[in-house]
Amino acid sequence: MKRIILLLFLSVLTSVAFAQSSATKAQKEADKKQEALKKESIAAQEKGKKRHMKLQDKETRKRMKKNQKKANKKQKGKKWSSKKRKE
Numbered sequence: 001m002k003r004i005i006l007l008l009f010l011s012v013l014t015s016v017a018f019a020q021s022s023a024t025k026a027q028k029e030a031d032k033k034q035e036a037l038k039k040e041s042i043a044a045q046e047k048g049k050k051r052h053m054k055l056q057d058k059e060t061r062k063r064m065k066k067n068q069k070k071a072n073k074k075q076k077g078k079k080w081s082s083k084k085r086k087e
Helices: 002-055 058-076
Strands: none
């Protein structure tokens, strides 16, 4: 009796394991498609930014570049150093 129950239990486990492996293949394929779409959208954004900059005159491009550098600098924040900090 114990052998029959054990045999049934193992057969159920193996069937579930095979079903999960096919699901992971589909999931991997979906992930690859998602990643490809993400890369395409990023490339399209960069292309749009370049086109927008190209349409501006020289002075405006300089201002935009200066403001972008300023924003990036503020976004990073200040780093603490042991020299400035007094404890």
